[in-house]
Amino acid sequence: xxxxxxxxxxxxxxxxxxxxxxxxxxxxxxxxxxxxxxxxxxxxxxxxxxxxxxxxxxxxxxxxxxxxxxxxxxxxxxxxxxxxxxxxxxxxxxxxxxxxxxxxxxxxxxxxxxxxxxxxxxxxxxxxxxxxxxxxxxxxxxxxxxxxxxxxxxxxxxxxxxxxxxxxxxxxxxxxxxxxxxxxxxxxxxxxxxxxxxxxxxxxxxxxxxxxxxxxxxxxxxxxxxxxxxxxxxxxxxxxxxxxxxxxxxxxxxxxxxxxxxxxxxxxxxxxxxxxxxxxxxxxxxxxxxxxxxxxxxxxxxxxxxxxxxxxxxxxxxxxxxxxxxxxxxxxxxxxxxxxxxxxxxxxxxxxxxxxxxxxxxxxxxxxxxxxxxxxxxxxxxxxxxxxxxxxxxxxxxxxxxxxxxxxxxxxxxxxxxxxxxxxxxxxxxxxxxxxxxxxxxxxxxxxxxxxxxxxxxxxxxxxxxxxxxxxxxxxxxxxxxxxxxxxxxxxxxxxxxxxxxxxxxxxxxxxxxxxxxxxxxxxxxxxxxxxxxxxxxxxxxxxxxxxxxxxxxxxxxxxxxxxxxxxxxxxxxxxxxxxxxxxxxxxxxxxxxxxxxxxxxxxxx
Amino acid sequence: xxxxxxxxxxxxxxxxxxxxxxxxxxxxxxxxxxxxxxxxxxxxxxxxxxxxxxxxxxxxxxxxxxxxxxxxxxxxxxxxxxxxxxx
Numbered sequence: 001x002x003x004x005x006x007x008x009x010x011x012x013x014x015x016x017x018x019x020x021x022x023x024x025x026x027x028x029x030x031x032x033x034x035x036x037x038x039x040x041x042x043x044x045x046x047x048x049x050x051x052x053x054x055x056x057x058x059x060x061x062x063x064x065x066x067x068x069x070x071x072x073x074x075x076x077x078x079x080x081x082x083x084x085x086x087x088x089x090x091x092x093x094x095x096x097x098x099x100x101x102x103x104x105x106x107x108x109x110x111x112x113x114x115x116x117x118x119x120x121x122x123x124x125x126x127x128x129x130x131x132x133x134x135x136x137x138x139x140x141x142x143x144x145x146x147x148x149x150x151x152x153x154x155x156x157x158x159x160x161x162x163x164x165x166x167x168x169x170x171x172x173x174x175x176x177x178x179x180x181x182x183x184x185x186x187x188x189x190x191x192x193x194x195x196x197x198x199x200x201x202x203x204x205x206x207x208x209x210x211x212x213x214x215x216x217x218x219x220x221x222x223x224x225x226x227x228x229x230x231x232x233x234x235x236x237x238x239x240x241x242x243x244x245x246x247x248x249x250x251x252x253x254x255x256x257x258x259x260x261x262x263x264x265x266x267x268x269x270x271x272x273x274x275x276x277x278x279x280x281x282x283x284x285x286x287x288x289x290x291x292x293x294x295x296x297x298x299x300x301x302x303x304x305x306x307x308x309x310x311x312x313x314x315x316x317x318x319x320x321x322x323x324x325x326x327x328x329x330x331x332x333x334x335x336x337x338x339x340x341x342x343x344x345x346x347x348x349x350x351x352x353x354x355x356x357x358x359x360x361x362x363x364x365x366x367x368x369x370x371x372x373x374x375x376x377x378x379x380x381x382x383x384x385x386x387x388x389x390x391x392x393x394x395x396x397x398x399x400x401x402x403x404x405x406x407x408x409x410x411x412x413x414x415x416x417x418x419x420x421x422x423x424x425x426x427x428x429x430x431x432x433x434x435x436x437x438x439x440x441x442x443x444x445x446x447x448x449x450x451x452x453x454x455x456x457x458x459x460x461x462x463x464x465x466x467x468x469x470x471x472x473x474x475x476x477x478x479x480x481x482x483x484x485x486x487x488x489x490x491x492x493x494x495x496x497x498x499x500x501x502x503x504x505x506x507x508x509x510x511x512x513x514x515x516x517x518x519x520x521x522x523x524x525x526x527x528x529x530x531x532x533x534x535x536x537x538x539x540x541x542x543x544x545x546x547x548x549x550x551x552x553x554x555x556x557x558x559x560x561x562x563x564x565x566x567x568x569x570x571x572x573x574x575x576x577x578x579x580x581x582x583x584x585x586x587x588x589x590x591x592x593x594x595x596x597x598x599x600x601x602x603x604x605x606x
Numbered sequence: 607x608x609x610x611x612x613x614x615x616x617x618x619x620x621x622x623x624x625x626x627x628x629x630x631x632x633x634x635x636x637x638x639x640x641x642x643x644x645x646x647x648x649x650x651x652x653x654x655x656x657x658x659x660x661x662x663x664x665x666x667x668x669x670x671x672x673x674x675x676x677x678x679x680x681x682x683x684x685x686x687x688x689x690x691x692x693x
Binding site: 106109110112113114116117119120121123124125128242243244245246247249250286287288290292295296299300303321322323326327329330333334337340341343344345591594595596597 | 610613614617620621624625628631632633636637638639640642643648650651652653655656659660661663664665667668670671672674675678679682685686687688689
């Protein structure tokens with residue numbers, strides 16, 4: 001079934017898979033009615049889905065370089081779109097995004113615009129041209145276009161810094177979900193998460209990751225959309241929440257005024273009692289609450305970062321043609337749009353079900369003791385994700401006396417809204433799928449760059465295929481373990497380090513990649529200066545700001561990519577113009593890249 | 607001008623148009639967040655600023671990429687640079 005006609009059978013295979021998953025959800029719902037415990041349902045959901053991914057990973061095993069590095073370049077447009085969407089939407093998108101919107105409103109939604117707008121840059125500036133190039137990895141493009149090991153090495157360095165920052169956050173997320181769902185300590189759960197990630201990628205490289213990512217997308221999108229639609233209908237807010245929540249948004253504004261949002265500020269002593277990581281509602285739901293520059297600078301960083309992150313770019317190396325690569329970007333964004341446009345709706349529904357006294361679920365305005373007696377409050381309070389305290393001593397829960405963790409918006413809303421526990425199990429499986437699929441893409445991007453660009457292209461160009469692929473797998477496991485070890489230390493939060501990864505990638509890779517296609521005069525010296533200079537400038541700014549430097553132009557630690565990439569651009573242009581123009585062969589190569597037809601620059605097996 | 611230069615000329619033109627539309631909906635309109643909020647244009651009843659950040663701009667990007675891909679395919683066809691299916 002996985003040989004020969006596999007590609008032609010894809011719609012049937014994944015159709016059956018989706019049907020099977022829905023049957024599984026229904027079986028779990030029946031089991032819940034029959035009295036299966038909530039904990040057992042959670043374990044079933046996570047274990048069952050992870051085993052399926054591992055099975056797909058095993059069935060996709062390969063010993064060919066082009067299958068291992070670029071899935072044999074035969075992934076159809078729409079399926080590559082799904083795989084990219086899963087690759088792209090991380091634990092942060094799935095678990096943290098709706099929470100961010102819930103607490104920070106408009107200012108946070110710059111991330112929604114940035115993380116989707118970047119795909120326009122991917123489609124128009126880069127993806128089709130890099131596909132035509134025929135490279136295996138992003139540094140492969142840099143190394144061949146500019147020539148020389150120094151350019152290749154610089155690209156590998158930037159790639160590793162950006163992707164590694166990102167991957168620790170994802171392994172951390174898999175660990176968090178595994179520890180909650182399977183009820184094991186976090187330090188062990190991190191390695192359980194790692195083992196699941198490696199099972200999907202080790203035997204089949206990009207081919208295995210592609211087919212597991214498609215499966216993971218299906219799980220995560222069902223897990224995200226089903227609760228949103230269900231809650232909306234249950235609340236009577238509308239059958240199709242995306243088009244019908246305007247009244248609810250207006251109602252929240254009304255309630256915010258009624259409960260005196262922002263009138264009462266909590267004292268520092270009061271806030272000390274609140275567990276770390278939890279926050280209250282301090283910003284109006286739909287109000288413009290940030291300056292244009294803050295919004296735009298964050299969006300710009302996320303957009304340029306999207307176009308420079310290698311684990312996204314390499315997904316477009318797997319399509320059968322340049323044309324397919326271009327269309328595939330459109331499909332990717334469509335599949336991402338399905339989830340991203342639902343996150344604000346989930347935040348709206350979640351907030352309203354907690355705030356509205358007309359709804360049975362509303363808690364603001366009820367007596368503190370009544371709220372403390374609610375089952376779900378006790379559960380999530382125990383999990384350190386919810387907290388109430390009677391600061392003013394009037395016995396009633398005020399808006400400023402209720403605190404919640406960002407993750408709770410996605411994880412706890414189904415329970416708060418009174419959905420059966422089976423939905424919470426489904427959401428855990430979805431979060432696991434989101435974090436695993438991104439971690440897989442990232443670990444593979446790093447280990448492929450090290451095995452292909454450093455080991456094969458620079459250290460041992462005569463290595464046989466078998467040896468190359470063994471080295472690639474050893475590196476994969478090493479990178480995974482390094483990531484898990486750092487994740488287990490829990491140094492940074494999930495969302496912060498994800499945003500840094502975008503800034504790092506943007507600082508070092510954005511202009512060297514774009515100018516590689518769009519400016520023939522760009523040469524190796526310029527590119528090396530641009531990559532290293534940009535990365536160093538960006539990192540220096542980040543360190544300076546974190547150690548107390550006020551910064552300039554309103555650039556913060558979340559947008560340091562602006563500084564990095566400007567330095568990169570200036571260095572690249574100045575150094576390129578000061579040194580010799582690229583030779584005629586390189587110029588011809590760039591001409592070749594610009595037309596879709598004809599042979600790829602790099603051969604099928606290289 | 608050679609065929610290849612003409613092809614690139616048209617491709618560049620398309621890039622500029624695409625990036626101009628992209629700029630308007632990813633950056634341009636957000637200079638006017640407060641004005642959008644106060645605007646009487648309320649798609650589906652949402653405040654305009656809210657709508658653009660949760661659906662409007664996002665949806666426009668999806669459509670823009672498919673439009674761009676179609677136009678680029680036409681350009682490639684015009685100059686005979688379309689890939690053979692068995693490539």
